[in-house]
Amino acid sequence: MKNTILLKNRPVGTPQLTDFEFTEEQVPELKEGEILLETKYVSVDPYLRGRMSDAESYIEPFEVNKPIESGIVAQVMESKNSDFSKGDFVSGVLDWKIRQVSTGKDLHKVDPDMAPLSAYLGILGMTGLTAYMGLTEIGKPKKGETIVVSGAAGAVGTVVGQIAKIQGLRVVGIAGSDEKVDMLKSEFGFDDAINYNNTEDMTKAIAEACPNGVDVYFDNVGGDISDAVLFNINQFARMVICGAISVYNETSLPKSVSVQPFLIKKSALMQGFIIFNYMEKFREAIQQLGQWLKEGKLNYTETIVDGFENIPQAFLDLFSGKNKGKMVVKL
Missing domain, CATH: 3.40.50.720 (NAD(P)-binding Rossmann-like Domain)
Incomplete structure (x- = not known):
């Protein structure tokens, strides 16, 4: 089963589906301190286009023939890390893979009872921030x-x-x-x-x-x-x-x-x-956004696309305005 999406070519102009490649990668055995993650939601964002070009920017470009990464909400399926338990949901920048192993670095636990999981890629994630x-x-x-x-x-x-x-x-x-x-x-x-x-x-x-x-x-x-x-x-x-x-x-x-x-x-x-630029203020910002959401002062809309195989097309659809609000892919 093809479980990973690579950047096949650096796009010239508007990206095409042929710039992406689906491949199968083996999920390595868990080592001490690691967690096994299963992707639940993937964020597709316009800024990813810049990372597909080999040009100087505020963030490193993607490597050709390597997995693309973006904001993802995943579930811990197995843990050898004392900070995470099986069943936890986490959010962070991860590879476009169905399953992957992580050390847990730069991952944040998210609460599915406070808001829908997809909200942590939008209103309570980078979008809201x-x-x-x-x-x-x-x-x-x-x-x-x-x-x-x-x-x-x-x-x-x-x-x-x-x-x-x-x-x-x-x-x-x-x-x-x-x-x-x-x-x-x-x-x-x-x-x-x-x-x-x-x-x-x-x-x-x-x-x-x-x-x-x-x-x-x-x-x-x-x-x-x-x-x-x-x-x-x-x-x-x-x-x-x-x-x-x-x-x-x-x-x-x-x-x-x-x-x-x-x-x-x-x-x-x-x-x-x-x-x-404002990482030191993230915590207070998320608290404020969460409060407004709880009070009904903030509304949000999402365009949710189903299926791992549809991630590249969902990304391309951003450039023709097919999304209303945050575009996410649900696995």
């Missing part, structure tokens, strides 16, 4: 301000919008379909939302949705949408650069509006970040 840290540490939202969120119907975007609402902001989302626009307003409490696929003039549409201008921009997409936001920023605006999915698969440098005149004119801040 990314939204919380980016917004609070860089966006520094203030009650009464206006925030625009691009990629708003995605995993991070839906959480950013809800946290901003909790903190008293006017929240405007940008998404790629009327269905997603409706979802943002009806399920996640966004004040307004824009479908960029049927909007001819994004700069004007943002101005109409944000009559008092834009104080915080949480950017998940880059490209033309982010250019349009620049024309609407207020004095001392903060732009949180979380992702740039619109340009991840470009094979040439995209042409874009020069940001410097906007930043100077508006004394605005634009800052990129990676979640690992």
